[in-house]
Amino acid sequence: MKMENLRDDKKLKLEFAGLIILVILVASICVFYVKNLERNMKVESDRYLGEVASQVGNVLNDRLDAVFYTMDIMALTCASMDSLDQQLSYLKLVQDKTPDEMLGVVDRNGLMRLSSGGSVDLSEVQAVQRALTGAQSLSGCVSSPVDGSDIFLYCVPMSGDNGVVGAVVASMSAAQFRELLNVGSFNQEGYTQIVDANGSFLIDSQNKNAVKNPTNLFQTLERQCRLDRGYTVTGIQNKIEGGMPGVLYYRSEDGIHKVMNYQPLAREGWYLLSVVPTKETEDQWNSFILLAIAINISIVLLFAGLICLIIQMQKKNRRRLENIAFVDPVTGGMNRTRFEMEAQGLIEKAEADTYALISLDIQKFKLINDAFGSSMGNKTLKYVHDVIQRHLKPGEIVSRISADTYDVLMKNRPQEEFLSWLKELVEEINVFNEDLTDKYFLPVYAGVYVIREKGLHMITMQDRANVARKNNKQINETKLYSCVFYSDMERVRMIREKEITNRMQTALENREFVVYLQPKMDIETNTVSGAEALVRWQDPEKGLLQPGEFIPVFEKNGFIVKLDLFVFEEVCRLLRRWIDQGIDPIPISVNLSRVHLKNPDFLDQFRKIYERYQIPPQLLEIELTETVVFENLEFLIHVIEQIHDMGFRCSLDDFGSGYSSLNMLKDVPVDVLKLDRAFFQEKKSNAKRGKCVIENVIELARKLDMDTVSEGVETMHQVEFLREAKCHMVQGYVFSRPITISDFEAFAFSGNSGGESE
Known part of the structure; x- marks a missing residue:
């Protein structure tokens, strides 16, 4: 009996020792896991906070650079x-x-x-x-x-x-300035501030968690905060003075534990501080430790359950952080950042042509906000998002990108199926109208870009879908949706350019290009004192083509050089005919493309044509656009001198359409300054200033011995103003559109007051 008791005691001791070892082993595993988890969560929190701080810093730097860029322009303008x-x-x-x-x-x-x-x-x-x-x-x-x-x-x-x-x-x-620092993350619990290298606060925060009326960061940390994890005020000060970024954990005097990310800004030695309370994270860490202790006093079988619980809590915490960073607060779906990350990942994993990016825009949505308020507008946006979500298949995603615009990543399919999908989607979006007497429909524009190049940046793909959507011209009041495919636009454009390129030489040989003239009226004498030669394409199949359809193609492929020479010769031939018929000729101006400037001897061809027709050179005027001035001013001045040597006049066209500079007029020796129609399209609120600018430009041109021509004039009120401002000539629809040569002759030489319009 005594031996059995001894054996039982020994067994009990062994079992107890084994239990102790097991408890120690389980406790060690739990402690190790919790510590490792705590460390990983800290690293993840630091990384995410660093990303948010970097984003705010980049936005701030970009906005400051934009302001300084604008002010540099103002300084250059003032200096001139x-x-x-x-x-x-x-x-x-x-x-x-x-x-x-x-x-x-x-x-x-x-x-x-x-x-x-x-x-x-x-x-x-x-x-x-x-x-x-x-x-x-x-x-x-x-x-x-x-x-x-x-x-x-x-x-x-x-x-x-x-x-x-x-x-x-x-x-x-x-x-x-403080508004620039608003951070839309961490449920408004986080905030940002700016200090200089000495720690002095330049911009504080009105956030409820921020220290009120701080003066110096280092003094605040020293007097009102308790630093942990081995951080010291001296160490932080040395890093900031040395221009280095970093992270700081501390507890403020109100007992709130916080983490601060500090990053240098690009200007003035300033630092951006991004601060977030860590209370929720700390509470979770404490719960993990308590759970680990509970496991030590529990049976080994509960160990697996504890691990599962910890994993669940980790996932829950990550979901909370993801909701803060990646969820659209209006729709509850993924925001733009999350969408771009998810879409880029799906596209990279798939083969080319697997996906298509769709940009959807709800038309006239602003009327909902105006009529029913922003709350109803937000509900409508969520409703539309949920409808789109229901129409997606696995592996397809949607996000509200901005305002009433949505991006959808869908599996590629035939165009007919895209249109069918869009039709069903719009019908469900507008299903609420079924029982309404006064119906309010939500039309949808769509642009589709089929992703055939996997290496493209997400922004580029979004831009292409947006381009297709914004070029949507099919929608009308009887149709609730319309869709344009980016590939179609490119294909149609390329086919059209190819057709024009294939036909251009034949069209020139067949004299399908026709010269039109737009009169220039002397507003003192109310007579036609000049004209501008413009070209149209009389295609035997497509009819009369406007310059905007073919000139850009000719500018690109260089054919514009031949067309300009053709127009110049037609003008010379017309002037010769007028002289031979005893008609007092009127000066005509012809446009000169910038493409000519690539050939330093291009004027030789114009000289040969001119000498062939033997007409007075003062009847010809060469028009240069304002944009040419900025490309090579020195060469342009040389070209103008050659034009003058030939006896032609020279005009500067489109003055005021771009970044006009009055200073350039002293360097460009043109004879005529043509004021662009942009001068006469001012809003009423700016009319007085606009008139002041026009009057002074005309006066300046007069002092520089330049004639002035105002283009794009459409009303007699504008004509009267220009007459008072002593503008020499007016060119615009108020007198005549560009018209055929026969109509121009009737208009100019027979006292006719009008002509055929285009």
């Missing part, structure tokens, strides 16, 4: 002006779009003349001083000298012939 009044008048036009901000010119002494009137002393602002030394600069938060509000100053140098002569300075309110 002759007086401070002109500069301020120009800047006043710009400031009218942002009346709450300061905008003006600073002289070398730091005195800023405001475009809105008055002046302020900015000589003590370091950013202004840096700009006066020739560097772009952005100030920290300063007090506005106008109203005392917090503002930031953008400062760019303004250079003249003798170096920096001043600077252009614009302000942005601290509230606007």
Whole structure:
């Protein structure tokens, strides 16, 4: 009996020892797993926060670069002006779009003349001083000298012939700057701030979790926070002063545990701080530890259940983070970022031609928001998303990309099936109309791009689908949907270009190209004092083709050179006929394509044609477009001198249609300045300023011994204004469209007041 008790005691001790070993082993495994999980979650959280911070930083850098780019243009424009009044008048036009901000010119002494009137002393602002030394600069938060509000100053140098002569300075309110830092992640629990290399706060945050009215980051961390995980204020300070990024975990005085990602910005040595509370994550980590402890006092069989529970919680936490980062708050589906990631992955795994990208746009959706409010609008957007989702097959995805536009990645199929799918989709979207007396339909535009090139970036594929959608011209009031395929557009374009290319030489030989003339009216004498030669294609099968259908193709393949020479010869032949018939000829202008400029001796061919017809050279005028001026100004001046040597006049066409510069007029010795129709299409709110610009351009041209012709004039009110402004000639539909030569002769030489229109 005693021996049995000893054996039982020994067995019990062995079993107990085995249990202890098992408990220790299970506990060790649990501790190891929890620690490893904790570390992985920290790495994942740090990575995600870093991505969000990097995205905000990139957006901020891009927006600052865009502002400085715009201000550089303003500085260049101001530098080209002759007086401070002109500069301020120009800047006043710009400031009218942002009346709450300061905008003006600073002289070398730091005195800023405001475009809105008055002046302020900015000589003590370091950013202004840096700009006066020739560097772009952005100030920290300063007090506005106008109203005392917090503002930031953008400062760019303004250079003249003798170096920096001043600077252009614009302000942005601290509230606007703070708006740039809004972060749409972490359920608005996270926030962003900006500090300089010394830790001084330039922009704080109004978020509920942020420290109120901070002054210095390092002082705040030292006095109000407790750093953990081995971080020290000195270490953080050294990294920021050294321009390095990093992550910091700490607990603020309100007891909230937070993680901060700090990244250097591209300007002024500033740092972007992205801060997120980690309370929920910490609670989950604690629950994992408690579960691990529970496993140590539980039987071995519960160990597998605990592991499953931990995995479930990990998945749940990841889903929560994914919802914050990748879910569209309106539809509950994937947002644009998630869609692009998922779509790119599906496309890369599949063969070419497997998928097609569809861009869907709900037409007139704005009326829903206007009539029923944004809440109903959001419900409608979710409803449309859910309908699209129900019409998809496995492996197909949808996302609301922006506003009322959706992208759908679908398996490729014949075009008829795409159209059938779209028809069924639109019918279900509008099914709510069945019982309504006053029906409100939601038409849909669709653009389809079949993905045949796997290496394309997602943005490129989206652009192609969007191009197809925006070129949708089939929809009408009786049809609720319309679809255009990108491949069709390309194929039709290429076929059309091929047809034009194949026919162009034959058309020229068969004289299918016809010269039309548009009269230029002298508004003082109300007589036709000139004309512009324009070309049309009288195709025997397709009828009269407008220049926009074939000129771009000819510009691309170089045939425009032959066509220009043909038009020039037709004009010379017409002028010769008028002279031979005893008709007092009218000067005619012909357009010169930029393609000619590739050949330095191109004018020799024009000279040979001209000499063949022996007509007075002053009857011919060569028109150059404004865009040619910016390509090779020196060569262009040489070409104009050659044109003058031949006795022809030279005009600058489309002035004002692009980035016109009054400064270029002093270098380009043309005889005629043609004002583009853009001058006469101003909104009513800008009419007074527009007239002022036109009057001054005409006056400037007069002082430079240039005649002026106003194109695109459509009303007698415009004619009266131009007459008062002393414009020489008017060309536009108010008098006549481009007309045939016979109609022009009747119009110009017989006192006829009109002609056939196109």
